[in-house]
Amino acid sequence: MSEMIGITRRKDVVVVEDLQMVYRVGKMEVPALRGVDFSVKEGEFVAVIGPSGCGKSTLLHLIGGLLKPTSGRILIEGVSISSVSDVARTEIRRQRMGFVFQSYNLLNTLTAKENIALAKRIQGNGYYEDGSAQKILRMLGLENKMEHKPWELSGGEQQRVAIARAVINRPAILLADEPTGSLDSENSRMVLNMLRELNSDYGQTIIIITHDPEAAATADRLIEMRDGKILNRVQNMFYAMGEKRS
Amino acid sequence: MFKLILSNLRQRPTRTCVSVIAVALGVALLLVSMGLSYGQLVDTVRRAQGIGGDFILQSSEASVIFALNSGTIPVRVQKVIEEVEGVEAVTPILAKFLGDQFHIVFGIDPESFGRVNSTLSFVEGGRFSEPREVIIDTIYANSKKMKAKDPLQILGHEFTVAGVFREGIGARVLLPLTTLQELNGTPDKATMFFIRAKEEVALEQVYESLQERFENYKITKTAELQEIMMDSTPVFKEFVTAMVCISVTISFLIILLAMYSTITERTREIGILKSLGASKSYIVRLILNESLLICAAGVGLGFLATFVVIELLVAAFPTLPVAISLFWRVTAAAMAVIGGTLGALYPALKAAGMDPVKALGYE
Numbered sequence: 001m002s003e004m005i006g007i008t009r010r011k012d013v014v015v016v017e018d019l020q021m022v023y024r025v026g027k028m029e030v031p032a033l034r035g036v037d038f039s040v041k042e043g044e045f046v047a048v049i050g051p052s053g054c055g056k057s058t059l060l061h062l063i064g065g066l067l068k069p070t071s072g073r074i075l076i077e078g079v080s081i082s083s084v085s086d087v088a089r090t091e092i093r094r095q096r097m098g099f100v101f102q103s104y105n106l107l108n109t110l111t112a113k114e115n116i117a118l119a120k121r122i123q124g125n126g127y128y129e130d131g132s133a134q135k136i137l138r139m140l141g142l143e144n145k146m147e148h149k150p151w152e153l154s155g156g157e158q159q160r161v162a163i164a165r166a167v168i169n170r171p172a173i174l175l176a177d178e179p180t181g182s183l184d185s186e187n188s189r190m191v192l193n194m195l196r197e198l199n200s201d202y203g204q205t206i207i208i209i210t211h212d213p214e215a216a217a218t219a220d221r222l223i224e225m226r227d228g229k230i231l232n233r234v235q236n237m238f239y240a241m242g243e244k245r246s
Numbered sequence: 247m248f249k250l251i252l253s254n255l256r257q258r259p260t261r262t263c264v265s266v267i268a269v270a271l272g273v274a275l276l277l278v279s280m281g282l283s284y285g286q287l288v289d290t291v292r293r294a295q296g297i298g299g300d301f302i303l304q305s306s307e308a309s310v311i312f313a314l315n316s317g318t319i320p321v322r323v324q325k326v327i328e329e330v331e332g333v334e335a336v337t338p339i340l341a342k343f344l345g346d347q348f349h350i351v352f353g354i355d356p357e358s359f360g361r362v363n364s365t366l367s368f369v370e371g372g373r374f375s376e377p378r379e380v381i382i383d384t385i386y387a388n389s390k391k392m393k394a395k396d397p398l399q400i401l402g403h404e405f406t407v408a409g410v411f412r413e414g415i416g417a418r419v420l421l422p423l424t425t426l427q428e429l430n431g432t433p434d435k436a437t438m439f440f441i442r443a444k445e446e447v448a449l450e451q452v453y454e455s456l457q458e459r460f461e462n463y464k465i466t467k468t469a470e471l472q473e474i475m476m477d478s479t480p481v482f483k484e485f486v487t488a489m490v491c492i493s494v495t496i497s498f499l500i501i502l503l504a505m506y507s508t509i510t511e512r513t514r515e516i517g518i519l520k521s522l523g524a525s526k527s528y529i530v531r532l533i534l535n536e537s538l539l540i541c542a543a544g545v546g547l548g549f550l551a552t553f554v555v556i557e558l559l560v561a562a563f564p565t566l567p568v569a570i571s572l573f574w575r576v577t578a579a580a581m582a583v584i585g586g587t588l589g590a591l592y593p594a595l596k597a598a599g600m601d602p603v604k605a606l607g608y609e
């Protein structure tokens with residue numbers, strides 16, 4: 001997985017072409033995305049940054065198939081999800097997407113283990129054979145927390161369970177919307193390290209939205225947005241964060 | 247999925263319990279009311295059939311609910327019936343409903359009764375031989391703690407119990423026809439005739455002969471008594487339909503309410519499931535299965551409650567006949583499940599159609 005291949009020769013996991021998204025609120029139209037183009041290659045770790053309201057979450061939801069764009073194209077592993085039926089989009093989401101949210105979004109009535117098991121059962125395809133599932137749980141430092149309910153876990157632990165749930169089925173893309181937004185710096189660092197490890201050790205493709213400069217610095221590449229558009233593409237190592245946290 | 251449902255049900259114990267109890271109430275209501283009304287009916291039919299005739303002849307305007315009729319046919323009609331081809335034996339019966347004791351007594355003519363009936367047997371004492379003697383059945387004897395030789399008041403007159411017979415024949419209390427005619431003020435009249443056909447003749451043939459000969463009378467085949475009684479009991483069918491509807495409606499409404507409030511509370515959970523890739527059909531199945539589980543528990547509890555209520559009723563009123571057939575058990579369970587599923591359908595579809603992003607409580 002982690003053999004060195006030139007980045008240009010890797011295949012595209014996500015391709016976004018002239019993506020537009022207009023929300024309708026009553027009679028008013030709220031343009032959230034005004035023509036976004038970019039692509040993410042297999043095994044990339046991309047961070048999306050930008051001021052509040054610039055359309056980051058909208059973009060992530062569109063890529064994840066939770067929303068339908070007003071116009072434009074989204075290809076996931078070569079398959080367009082913008083023009084297919086709801087059923088087909090659900091199917092792609094089920095098999096190829098993993099979500100992590102700022103608010104963890106674990107099911108409160110289930111234990112950590114059951115939360116992960118539920119994802120496995122709903123998706124029920126090609127998850128890490130037991131050995132590596134165990135390895136991931138160990139890496140996430142969750143082995144002895146598996147019987148806990150979400151409220152018995154710290155924010156950092158809950159987020160790690162959510163990450164485990166998101167990657168347990170080997171999704172093509174892990175989509176994370178401000179995964180460290182509710183965490184203190186220590187827990188943030190831990191969560192970021194784990195994402196980093198998933199990326200480097202398992203080749204997990206990751207798109208992360210963040211306001212956190214440290215999180216942005218973890219990524220291979222930054223996509224900076226403003227007002228529903230992408231500003232430029234900067235190679236991460238030379239990036240200096242221009243934004244303030246909002 | 248099952249774990250998720252169970253954990254959700256456990257999460258809201260009060261609502262789960264209330265829903266289960268409400269469904270149980272619907273089930274028990276249906277079963278108890280059907281048990282009692284059919285019990286009465288089935289018991290009356292069984293005992294009428296226990297007399298042993300193949301046909302019952304009544305005056306044309308009479309009801310098969312014997313309690314509603316009085317003496318209207320002259321006893322001498324018996325001779326005319328006996329002459330009909332294929333008739334083996336005929337016995338007149340005068341039915342009298344005792345309003346104060348709320349049961350029916352039959353006046354019988356022992357001699358001809360014995361020719362129609364072959365199953366009367368005594369556990370104590372024997373047939374009456376005096377005008378002021380009666381015989382009572384075992385259930386009546388048990389409930390009144392009576393035995394042979396005990397006195398018994400009927401229509402303001404003192405009788406003596408001559409014997410106790412095994413229950414299942416005619417009425418719970420049988421007395422001499424002539425005595426009852428006298429007390430009823432209808433000398434030489436009977437309510438109906440029980441007719442026994444000759445064994446070697448086809449019943450249908452005798453039935454036709456009887457109908458031909460007694461055009462202005464009502465002739466009923468005892469084998470068909472139950473259906474005929476159901477048809478002629480005032481509002482029986484309407485009552486049954488109403489009880490079934492009430493039972494369905496209870497589970498429909500309670501499940502609708504429970505599931506609707508569940509999905510409103512669990513909007514976020516539904517959003518999470520969708521983000522995990524749960525399909526619409528998965529969400530629908532989740533809600534429907536949850537309601538099915540509540541209904542199943544409700545049916546179980548309803549059966550239990552029915553059992554307890556019936557036991558208590560029978561303990562309090564030993565002569566009360568109760569009949570809960572398998573048909574009604576299945577119907578009660580089916581009504582709960584159908585009502586519950588219909589009630590859960592709208593919330594389930596609504597949940598399935600939720601916008602996942604909104605459901606996740608974004609913004």
Ligand SMILES: Nc1ncnc2c1ncn2[C@@H]1O[C@H](COP(=O)(O)OP(=O)(O)OP(=O)(O)O)[C@@H](O)[C@H]1O
Nearest residue numbers: 023025030032051052053054055056057058059609
């Ligand atoms: N469901 C919606 N209905 C109407 N307008 C919406 C909806 N969701 C988002 N918007 C609008 O679209 C624009 C982009 O929103 P989005 O949530 O994508 O921004 P964001 O970059 O994620 O912001 P933040 O950093 O605060 O999370 C905003 O102007 C927002 O008000």
Ligand SMILES: [Mg+2]
Nearest residue numbers: 056057058177
């Ligand atoms: Mg956002």
